[in-house]
Amino acid sequence: MEKKEAPKSSLDALVSLCKRRGFIFQSSEIYGGFAGFWDYGPLGCEMKRNIKDSWWRFTVRDREDVEGLDASIIMHPAIWKASGHLDTFSDPMSMCKGNCRKLMRADQIWDLFEESALRETLAGMLGEAGKIATWCKGKGKAVAPGLYTVQHPEYLEKIFEKLKTITDVKELFILLATPEGEPEVLPCPNCGGVMTEPRPFNLMFKTIVGPVEDPSNVAYLRPETAQAIFADFSNVMVSSRQMPPFGIGQVGKSFRNEVTPRNYIFRSREFEQMEVEFFIKPDEAVELLCGHVAPLTETTDLSEPQADWGWECWHKYWVEQRKIWLVKNGLPEDSFVEYWQKPDELAHYARACVDIEYRFPFGVQELEGIAARSDFDLSRHQEHSGKSMEVFDEPLKLAVKKLSDEEKAAFRAKVVAEWEARGKTAEAANIFIDRLFEGRYIPHVIEPSAGVDRMALAMLCNAYEEQKLIDEKGKEDIRTVLHLAPAIAPIKVGVFPLVKNKPELYNFAREIFKKLQRRYNCFWDESGAIGRRYRRQDEIGTPFCVTVDFDTLEKDGTVTLRDRDTMQQERISVDDLIRRLDDLILG
Numbered sequence: 001m002e003k004k005e006a007p008k009s010s011l012d013a014l015v016s017l018c019k020r021r022g023f024i025f026q027s028s029e030i031y032g033g034f035a036g037f038w039d040y041g042p043l044g045c046e047m048k049r050n051i052k053d054s055w056w057r058f059t060v061r062d063r064e065d066v067e068g069l070d071a072s073i074i075m076h077p078a079i080w081k082a083s084g085h086l087d088t089f090s091d092p093m094s095m096c097k098g099n100c101r102k103l104m105r106a107d108q109i110w111d112l113f114e115e116s117a118l119r120e121t122l123a124g125m126l127g128e129a130g131k132i133a134t135w136c137k138g139k140g141k142a143v144a145p146g147l148y149t150v151q152h153p154e155y156l157e158k159i160f161e162k163l164k165t166i167t168d169v170k171e172l173f174i175l176l177a178t179p180e181g182e183p184e185v186l187p188c189p190n191c192g193g194v195m196t197e198p199r200p201f202n203l204m205f206k207t208i209v210g211p212v213e214d215p216s217n218v219a220y221l222r223p224e225t226a227q228a229i230f231a232d233f234s235n236v237m238v239s240s241r242q243m244p245p246f247g248i249g250q251v252g253k254s255f256r257n258e259v260t261p262r263n264y265i266f267r268s269r270e271f272e273q274m275e276v277e278f279f280i281k282p283d284e285a286v287e288l289l290c291g292h293v294a295p296l297t298e299t300t301d302l303s304e305p306q307a308d309w310g311w312e313c314w315h316k317y318w319v320e321q322r323k324i325w326l327v328k329n330g331l332p333e334d335s336f337v338e339y340w341q342k343p344d345e346l347a348h349y350a351r352a353c354v355d356i357e358y359r360f361p362f363g364v365q366e367l368e369g370i371a372a373r374s375d376f377d378l379s380r381h382q383e384h385s386g387k388s389m390e391v392f393d394e395p396l397k398l399a400v401k402k403l404s405d406e407e408k409a410a411f412r413a414k415v416v417a418e419w420e421a422r423g424k425t426a427e428a429a430n431i432f433i434d435r436l437f438e439g440r441y442i443p444h445v446i447e448p449s450a451g452v453d454r455m456a457l458a459m460l461c462n463a464y465e466e467q468k469l470i471d472e473k474g475k476e477d478i479r480t481v482l483h484l485a486p487a488i489a490p491i492k493v494g495v496f497p498l499v500k501n502k503p504e505l506y507n508f509a510r511e512i513f514k515k516l517q518r519r520y521n522c523f524w525d526e527s528g529a530i531g532r533r534y535r536r537q538d539e540i541g542t543p544f545c546v547t548v549d550f551d552t553l554e555k556d557g558t559v560t561l562r563d564r565d566t567m568q569q570e571r572i573s574v575d576d577l578i579r580r581l582d583d584l585i586l587g
């Protein structure tokens, strides 16, 4: 069969497949759905589990310098005060004062306009002043009752000439909504009404702990898994006998009361994160221990961590590690971009932050982030809890002991100058240096933070293909296929008996199925033509199918092994089959 290029399909086709084949359902669908919440069906939950397992193996289990954690979702509310979430974890929210009264994120109004039905209507009338005027006096009353020109059609006369020349749909929208000049806040993308001034809206979900509904019992569902890692930092370090550089990884649910959850599972109110807090020595400690801090250059070898690495090398190292994981799990290098936040975009405590962005069908958007967060988080928890977050580093103390008074003074002068250049006080620098000379410091942290759901969406978008096939008779056919990496695919092997009315053949296939099922998630299918069975597996991303046919019993005992992507089949002995599949699936 010849293969032809077919266009990658939009998100709609993928959403439909995900529902039809049991990957993702709308939460509470029988009650009309619940915005921002999603359920993962039989295949979706397998796929999500595979993503988390792969991340866990690569980031925690296969490393000697990362420990795992599974902390509670609801924690002491003081944690959120210390972390800053109670005071600053908010999005700017506006409400439509017109007919629809919709709430939305003020910084997303243009994005929402781009996706709106109103935009489509306006785009279809660009440059046609007469049509626009008729629409404002007629259909517009139902579609966009909030637009100023719909409410005051007499204004249309004043702007009629201008309406003829406008070629930009956003410009037309603004003119119809506020004909007398640019508004302070953009108009409502839903009905064209005036929006309220944006005000901060805290994204944390509140709950009450215990039977008494009193403000003193208010707690929060965690908006990130990271803070539990900071709160448990000392417990993990001591119990696992680690010292910086080392990390703590956690996978788990997070909750954010997003003002406008959108783009399918991209931004939801309940989601899962996979986060590492990787604790490193401050650069000043590295310098005292190694005599220098390795500079990060184009040619720095980042394959193996080194003792003389400062935060810059560690940060870049984790960016590279995350990219290796993404590629290993099926996202090609050219499907994502590395965005280095500019100095004015960084949080005040952050030294660098890289967003790895994926080319989703709705635009290039953040998939995950890798931030260098200095000692901000542990310092805040030390300050708020009164518990020390310092580590005692014996080799550091010994290294300082070897320094002369002059060397110490020179080191102090250099560090104070560096701190002052970064806007910190000499007093703070001196307190830090005094502790450092005693072998004590608060570790700095590199934070690679990824979302499981967003990862699943990126992998599904990347995998989805509608292939145009032409058979020997020249007949065209569309094959829907998910090219998921074997490690991520929910089902690894489909096992089929060619026919089901030959007991010997059927039982032979059943035995193979049972054997393979002990190793990986397999699917048994005995119904329908074999081609249809292959297609059903292609559509859910099953990378391999094994068929027992007449030759198996009558000739050489071999079965066919079919590859999803090439559709090629090879004959293979049952003894070789497991070895081969282990190589292909487990790597």
Ligand code: GAP
Pocket (backbone or CB within 6 Å): 223, 224, 225, 226, 256, 258, 265, 266, 267, 268, 269, 270, 271, 272, 273, 275, 366, 367, 368, 369, 447, 449, 450, 451, 452, 453, 454, 455
């Ligand atoms: N501890 C750092 C932190 O939470 P973040 O950029 O807010 O940083 C990290 O979130 C990752 O979590 C994002 O890159 C994204 O993959 C995922 N994420 C954040 N908010 C999300 C949401 N509302 N829905 C789905 N995933 C989300």
